[in-house]
Amino acid sequence: MLDRTHPTPLWRQLQNDLIRRLRAGEFTDTFPGELTLVDTYRVSRHTVRQALRHLREEGLVAATRGRQPRVAHTAEVVQPLDTLYSLFASVEATGRTQTSQVRVLDIRADGVIADQLDLEGSTPLLHLERLRLADDEPLAIDRVWLPAAIAAPLLDADFSRTSLYAVLADRTGTRLDHSSENIRAVIPTGAERALLRCPADTACLSIHRRGESAGRPVEWRHTLVRGDRYTVTAEFSVTEGYQRRPI
Amino acid sequence: MLDRTHPTPLWRQLQNDLIRRLRAGEFTDTFPGELTLVDTYRVSRHTVRQALRHLREEGLVAATRGRQPRVAHTAEVVQPLDTLYSLFASVEATGRTQTSQVRVLDIRADGVIADQLDLEGSTPLLHLERLRLADDEPLAIDRVWLPAAIAAPLLDADFSRTSLYAVLADRTGTRLDHSSENIRAVIPTGAERALLRCPADTACLSIHRRGESAGRPVEWRHTLVRGDRYTVTAEFSVTEGYQRRPI
DNA sequence: CAGTGGTCTAGACCACCGA
């Protein structure tokens, strides 16, 4: 189960294994308590608590003194605003299964979008539109445009289960190193609400992102996320050299 | 030194005492190591580490294995924490006038809010509720709670034209050095929409903020911002990480 | 009542760093 000879600390191995089991859906609602984990993994309680600390801080597991610990199925995805994030990764990190329905994948020209990317209006762009789901429940409508000169190799990729950024880096070697986003609150149109299957009283976050690689704009993206399932978080600290907690 | 009969955990008492000594300038550059603290405070190393964890995460103390621990010199300059709320100030920079209507300013207890601040439910809190306007047009409903033990001197302040953080720093010397925010999209209630005088089809950004000073929570804030007038922006660079700034 | 998490102790070995 755990490898005591491996240089990775025991508590991190334990943490990873618990995340794996969480993703595998092994704990539908209840979650083992600390003493149970001590027995099953044959480690001290201190080690168990160190492994659990991160899971609890991440909100994956809800535990209160006296009560039966539970898997926190907060019906929402929490998005830290501290990394160049991928919606795919943040959904998977919560133990949910992320899938996408590809609605559009083609190459076209669009003067408005090209303008945002500092390109000529007639420049061909690869356009990908996906309905993104977490555990088969609609989460967001995601539209992204990339210059065809860079992204053409993605035309035949399967985006139903993979991250755009992963495919982009894999097939073209392009990695985003800079991005800027605008986040607004909007009320979805009737068509959007129907597609997202969200209640009538639900607002959405409208996120525009412009991504760059080596100083060149390579991505214009618009994501419409259900407000009842998604939260953006941000952390600030005045101190220099502030180290973010690992995982 | 530490009171073992007091209900406050030992590690919290130790943390508070270390913060007190830090503020008193007792440690100019070097900082005692863990074993030193074990000796001086007569507690176990586990307790010392639990107390130090927050100080290190906050960046107040820099410690690396093998090296002499040091006091982290927090860039002595201003509090850059008003990224979002200087958004209101930046409105003035664009030529508009920003004002506030103070709707509530009193001291009360609120168990739910106190819980968010890690305080006892009966702890008195200073509560300030403002309707914030730009050029006499409503922008946001801003509610903030601070422990009365710290913020009581603000009871007779005039908040119609001034920043809370400025008054807080001026009258109490407290400056926020850390905060975390959650940003969601919501649809305002009828009362909120009426107060904000916004159209029926307008969504809002709901922003919860928890602010800390020297590792202790001092502010719980909820701001409801009109989605049709404000955008939150974020920048990311691989070299610099994310920084949010207002538009 | 049994089980939960929160706190605390007193040990131990290790990797790392600077003198």
Add this chain to the structure above:
DNA sequence: CGGTGGTCTAGACCACTGC
């Protein structure tokens, strides 16, 4: 080399929760 923080163990008592 001595001191640092990182990890880990094997205990213990307590407050709280739900049955």
